[in-house]
Amino acid sequence: MRITFCTDLEKSVLVNNFEKRGWIHVNPEEEWNFYWAGMQTCRNLFGLESGYRMNDNQIINHFPNHHELTRKDLLVKNIKRYRKELERDGNPLAARAPNGKYLYLNFVPVTFVLPADYNMFVEEYRKNPQSTWIMKPCGKSQGAGIFLINKLSKLKRWSRESKTPFNPNLVKETYVISRYIDNPLLIGGKKFDLRLYVLVTSFRPLKAYLFKLGFCRFCTVKYDASMQELDNIFVHLTNVSVQRHGGDYNSMHGGKLSVDNLRLYLEGTRGKTVTDNLFKNITWLIVHSLKAVSYIISNDKHCFECYGYDIIIDNNLKPWLIEVNASPSLTSTTVNDRILKYKLIDNIISVVLPPNGIPE
Template identity: 70%
Template sequence: MALNGPRLKYACDLDKSVLINNFEKRGWIPVSAEEDWNFYWATVQSVRNVFSLDVGYRLTDDQVISHFPSHYELTRKDLMVKNIKRYRRELEREGNPIAEKDEGGHYIHLDFIPVTFMLPADYNLFVEEFRKNPSSTWIMKPCGKARGIGIFLINRLSQLKKWSRDSKTNSFTAPSSKDTYVIARYIDNPLLIGGKKFDLRLYVLVTSFRPLKCYMYQLGFCRFCTVKYNASVTELDNMFVHLTNVSIQKHGDDYNAVHGGKWTIQNLRVFLESTRGKEVADKLFDEINWLTVHSLKAVSGVVSNDRHCFEAYGYDIIIDDNLKPWLIEVNASPSLTSTTSSDRIMKYKLISDIINLIMPYGKTPDVKWNKIPSKEHYGNFDLLYDEELAQSDLLNLPDTKARSGTGTTAFRGKDGKRPAATWK
């Protein structure tokens, strides 16, 4: 089928077999990034160049590229937190029921990121919060880094003296993103399976931010730590216990190259449905879908919504032992390196399914298209949310509006009907 399509030209910054194999299978022709391409799988730097005002490069209607120019609103740790906090305040100001709070003053539906502060900027706010609960553990992450680099845990204020002093001495120069950290409450009660900690890596494809159109990939996976989880203070320095990043775990003695510590979401579901019940499992996955949509809505106003762009994000989520999902961070360039053979198969499918959603029928891309692919092109993706469809649904079904209260969202679950679990 794909072979019958036009012989598109592609450019690719990454030498990854899962990408190249997909392009070659479609009979596309490789070109350099300077030539006329139809499809460009670019690094974030290249995208920044393409869109930079200095270059003045104008994309034509038959060109698509793999990042949004200002994706960092979502993928930089500090900006994500800032945007989500703002989104919550806005909803609250509107009196939107989604921003409902419980007696303790916590958001009922929007409390999906751990309490987080910027350092050094919010140092004093952090100290105030820390003193409320001095035995808590916090995790420090450099804002601009990925794959677990530069991360460490603290449980005493003295361990942060450096940052507080630095913030005072350097108060004249605004710290660059290299020196800024986010400090977040550490989820110290993660759900353990077989005694081990894990997090979820989910792939979310966004084809447009305004109106928001996003898809959730079914073949995400759990990443397990190789070492038994141990919340004790003595283990705070042992990153094999705490960080699930494959790039970290790979160096552990117990790393298994056959499965790479990866467990499919399907396995997680079977386990949770069996041990905790189907309703509980459904609620969890429901909440994960919701927090994804909210995080995207939180940035949809600030991301420059270029029609040539699409982006596949890697969502990192930790589930605590009350089966509540927490959004830890969002990656703009989830790893396309394959650690195991099933990993390769999954990532190959991921790229293939992305291409099919961006360019159904293998046609030449057309940015004027309304980006509403038919279901047969979803592949292993599920439609998470399509603002356009949601609004037309609302027009067609006035009673939906009545039921959902405000009618801001019509959420499309797997079955095409909206789960009402998080709405009261």
């Protein structure tokens, strides 16, 4: 039996992988075995209106309600709920320090959803009025619509300006506002974040695989926490889609550094013990973020998903989960990038399909 595939994303790293295995490209209307679909396609396919039923030898690359993990507001809500449940059950994982912070589950910056949690945010802000916060629209990606604030007046102004004169009753877009990690680990004076890939083949029981080849994404401009640089996205946002437009962008290495090289750098500058500890904590953070949604995600055996984890490391070598992406970019900005993403897809197929290649 020849395997048939269809895809909404005409990315070479996908199509080359499929064709190298001798798979046949078909249209979604035809009989397909393997579908690498965009999120909208999955929404339509799993929607009640479609009534589509998958047969035993079909497999698709998203879980029906993956947004419980990948929407910024839902991720935070689910992690908060998970911690509360563990605490209620007296689970030692939910132990707190004397200052009220979680000892083991404190891996997400303090975050509120606006407009719903506005009053709670103001209360938290007043405890520490010197702090900087980062605002992100819940439904956008690639750094769109993000800005930093360090004064309540700026938030009030935003709130006023985002009500449109033509439609004052318009439901405002939901934003999350998080305490900005203002002591990021810098390399060469620049801020970076980690992009790691996590493949989940089942949520109940939880089965997840961490891809070894992640990378760091660097800002093109040196980090500067001063007030006048608050609006400079090239200083604060690591998204390649943002940094590409900076004057100092280097298209050879694309502002990227492999996780292996990060590890070597940290072992050389901070020592092996703390470096190992950091990577242990990163694994821990991934596992608990998945456990936090494992009961809510529709665990469909026809589904698997590769998530893009964005993690920031502060200068105490503590990792913070910033967000989880449902469709991590498969665009290659450099040669190394193409090799890495090609291997990523190849690995995913090898894990989700049995040796004879036919989903069952």
